[in-house]
Amino acid sequence: MDFSFTEEQQMLKDSVDRFVQNEYDFDARQKLAATDPGYSEAHWQTFAELGWLGITFAESVGGYGGSAVDSAIILEAFGRGLVLEPFLASVVLGGNLLARAGSAEQQAACLPQVIEGQKKLALAYFEPEARYELSHVTTRAEFVDGGYLITGRKGVVLHGATADWLIVSARTAGGPRDVAGVSLFLVDAATAGVETRPYRMVDGLMGAELGLSRVRVGSDALIGELDLGLEVLEWALDYGIAGVCAEAVGCMDRLQELTLEYMKTRQQFGVALGSFQVVQHRMAEMFMACEQARSLAYMAAVKVDSAPQERRRALSAAKVYIGQAGRLLGQESVQLHGGIGCTDELNVPHYFKRLTAINAWFGDESYHLGRFAGTE
Amino acid sequence: MELNFTAEDQAFRAEVRDFIEANYPIELKRKVEAGLELGKDDYVRWQKILHAKGWIAPKWPVEFGGTGWSPTQRYIFEEELTAASTPRIIPFGLAMLGPVLMEYGSKSQQARYLPDILSSDTWWAQGYSEPGAGSDLASLKTRAEPQGDHYLVNGSKIWTTYGHYADWIFCLVRTSQEEKKQKGISFLLIDMNDPGISVAPIITADGKHVVNQVFFEDVRVPKENLVGEEGAGWTIAKFLLGHERTNIAGVAASKRQVLRIKEIAGREQSGGRSLLQDQRYRDKLSQLEIELLALEYTNLRVLSAEAAGQQIGPEASLLKVKGTEVQQRITELLVEAVGYYALPYDLDALRFGWQEREPIGPDYAAVLAPHYFDWRKSSIYGGSNEIQKNIISKAVLGL
Ligand SMILES: Cc1cc2nc3c(=O)[nH]c(=O)nc-3n(C[C@H](O)[C@H](O)[C@H](O)COP(=O)(O)OP(=O)(O)OC[C@H]3O[C@@H](n4cnc5c(N)ncnc54)[C@H](O)[C@@H]3O)c2cc1C
Numbered sequence: 001m002d003f004s005f006t007e008e009q010q011m012l013k014d015s016v017d018r019f020v021q022n023e024y025d026f027d028a029r030q031k032l033a034a035t036d037p038g039y040s041e042a043h044w045q046t047f048a049e050l051g052w053l054g055i056t057f058a059e060s061v062g063g064y065g066g067s068a069v070d071s072a073i074i075l076e077a078f079g080r081g082l083v084l085e086p087f088l089a090s091v092v093l094g095g096n097l098l099a100r101a102g103s104a105e106q107q108a109a110c111l112p113q114v115i116e117g118q119k120k121l122a123l124a125y126f127e128p129e130a131r132y133e134l135s136h137v138t139t140r141a142e143f144v145d146g147g148y149l150i151t152g153r154k155g156v157v158l159h160g161a162t163a164d165w166l167i168v169s170a171r172t173a174g175g176p177r178d179v180a181g182v183s184l185f186l187v188d189a190a191t192a193g194v195e196t197r198p199y200r201m202v203d204g205l206m207g208a209e210l211g212l213s214r215v216r217v218g219s220d221a222l223i224g225e226l227d228l229g230l231e232v233l234e235w236a237l238d239y240g241i242a243g244v245c246a247e248a249v250g251c252m253d254r255l256q257e258l259t260l261e262y263m264k265t266r267q268q269f270g271v272a273l274g275s276f277q278v279v280q281h282r283m284a285e286m287f288m289a290c291e292q293a294r295s296l297a298y299m300a301a302v303k304v305d306s307a308p309q310e311r312r313r314a315l316s317a318a319k320v321y322i323g324q325a326g327r328l329l330g331q332e333s334v335q336l337h338g339g340i341g342c343t344d345e346l347n348v349p350h351y352f353k354r355l356t357a358i359n360a361w362f363g364d365e366s367y368h369l370g371r372f373a374g375t376e
Numbered sequence: 377m378e379l380n381f382t383a384e385d386q387a388f389r390a391e392v393r394d395f396i397e398a399n400y401p402i403e404l405k406r407k408v409e410a411g412l413e414l415g416k417d418d419y420v421r422w423q424k425i426l427h428a429k430g431w432i433a434p435k436w437p438v439e440f441g442g443t444g445w446s447p448t449q450r451y452i453f454e455e456e457l458t459a460a461s462t463p464r465i466i467p468f469g470l471a472m473l474g475p476v477l478m479e480y481g482s483k484s485q486q487a488r489y490l491p492d493i494l495s496s497d498t499w500w501a502q503g504y505s506e507p508g509a510g511s512d513l514a515s516l517k518t519r520a521e522p523q524g525d526h527y528l529v530n531g532s533k534i535w536t537t538y539g540h541y542a543d544w545i546f547c548l549v550r551t552s553q554e555e556k557k558q559k560g561i562s563f564l565l566i567d568m569n570d571p572g573i574s575v576a577p578i579i580t581a582d583g584k585h586v587v588n589q590v591f592f593e594d595v596r597v598p599k600e601n602l603v604g605e606e607g608a609g610w611t612i613a614k615f616l617l618g619h620e621r622t623n624i625a626g627v628a629a630s631k632r633q634v635l636r637i638k639e640i641a642g643r644e645q646s647g648g649r650s651l652l653q654d655q656r657y658r659d660k661l662s663q664l665e666i667e668l669l670a671l672e673y674t675n676l677r678v679l680s681a682e683a684a685g686q687q688i689g690p691e692a693s694l695l696k697v698k699g700t701e702v703q704q705r706i707t708e709l710l711v712e713a714v715g716y717y718a719l720p721y722d723l724d725a726l727r728f729g730w731q732e733r734e735p736i737g738p739d740y741a742a743v744l745a746p747h748y749f750d751w752r753k754s755s756i757y758g759g760s761n762e763i764q765k766n767i768i769s770k771a772v773l774g775l
Contacts, residue, residue: 349581
């Protein structure tokens, strides 16, 4: 048993931590969030130069052959800085899905450019009435003239409007909620019939509604096997869960630091607030929740590549726990900051917002309690 | 023990309901139901309607313009107002300053200020908290130095709700340095138009502007604006606290919100049926409803004790803590109900609704996450829940 990082991983961690420290102070972050793409292209190029965008991909496509632990290291550091760039969308979700299920041609066409930061991917899987049910797919892909015509709507696509390629789930057989009959397609975002409506989200990240009307793609746009896309999609979203769990740990860790610092300095009744035992116990609860969450986040990163049932069980467990711990840390940090904790100007509520959003991504606590129980 | 309302109470309820039905503007109702932002005009408009009927200040004695209703009738009135989704009555003038002036104000202060409070022609703000004095209010530093026929006020108040709407502000200020901090505090009425006052907006986590910081720089306030004696500010503040806590549990509003959860969860889909039929979600909702029932009956017990002439004391702390816990839980369940569609953030939709634009996701979703973030404030203001628990442990339990 060994929970330590390798020497390379430690170097990676130091380098991402340094980046966040130097480039991502809260004011700079808020300014960036208010700009048009909602993140910095220059930062994105830095990520590419430092090799972060290729960390999990095979060397054959220009990557560095790392694992989900490496992307977790990056995302934990990003969590501390509330980083806005589309790492989760383009690398963790889109890139990994393509690396796992894409054809050699698809990989060769896309991944080197993703790794070099020239092009971005986004994953469009959620539909307006689907809630968290992955098999709820009403978008249809019809086989016509040796290619496909895709029509439907996708909702809340993470960084959907700045992506060059969209990976879209669409029904090629069966009824609206059947598990079989869902296929995945690689769609150039510039194709006629693709329409995106971008918007900011509560955590400052960008999302988009996506309309697809008779979008024509070739038969080579199919990712993996026809009708069997759901399994790959579920794996990719589990990879995403491992990612947001790590990011949430970074958020919680930082919240805890900020609140602890405030409890040591804020004076009321002639003493520091941290001298009240009720405050001490609550800080202790936050500390414990954060450490337990960290343990499960590491477990999640390691188990992404285990057999499906084991993977589901581990990832759902982590997601449930981190949803709850995130809520505790978020709410308590705001409460203990008092009035100032309610203001947009302070960083604390923004961590709370990101943790709240993370709870909704890829299925909330209720959903994952169900999936966890189903893996018995 | 009789847990039902009497026939007269029921008749009274019907009368209130009919009045609201006939007089509540529909545009305003739509805004409140959708959880949109209300502006000064919206609040004033509704308050003037109630004032015209003579119902704006049920708690005030009849000679000052009150209604002479029993506590039970007042409770029913509140319930009906909330059930009909009317705007909340802004408390600063009517619920806070009014009773203070009746108890401590001079005859001329009463004559000067009470009529405009009643008619909502003056908007009052509450100037208590300061950057360095929140829970420990007695450590406040804003100074009012006596200089001839006026005070010279310097300092700053923070978190002033609707300070940017206010014509006047009632403040706790320090008029002398005393061994015991509470002793040097006075209660002063200040015209917001006086030279030397500036108001800076504070944007809250939901992106809205409700609270402010108010700065006082050499503001000259006539001595006649002092309420009660110099140094009586703390006593007045404690008196006011009792009034601030009426309807603190917010039972009627929470009941209304539970209906909203049911409406929304009834429309949301989960695994082929409505979310309301999803057992895991339903259990959470039931749990919340049971907590709310307990609160409702505790509130009624307090009410009946009050009707029997007993003073309410630290019980108010229980109502505040449990009331805000229920309210906050409601906002959580609403966010949970809409899943991914809690995430899109559109400030205009949050404030004004989608109007002509196509909503992102269901039209009711845009306000939910911002309300959740914003409502964390309810366990912070009006004496934080930690402070309320301190009161219970000291004043009730004697620890
Ligand atoms: C939205 C909003 C509107 C407001 N409107 C007004 C207004 O109109 N007028 C006005 O005067 N004020 C207003 N307030 C101010 C409000 O009353 C104060 O925020 C509140 O009293 C807490 O003070 P503080 O913010 O300085 O927090 P602090 O007093 O610094 O408290 C920080 C945290 O420490 C906890 N704490 C403090 N002391 C203890 C203790 N002894 N034991 C355990 N825990 C403790 C608190 O509960 C809180 O969680 C408003 C506040 C908000 C958020």
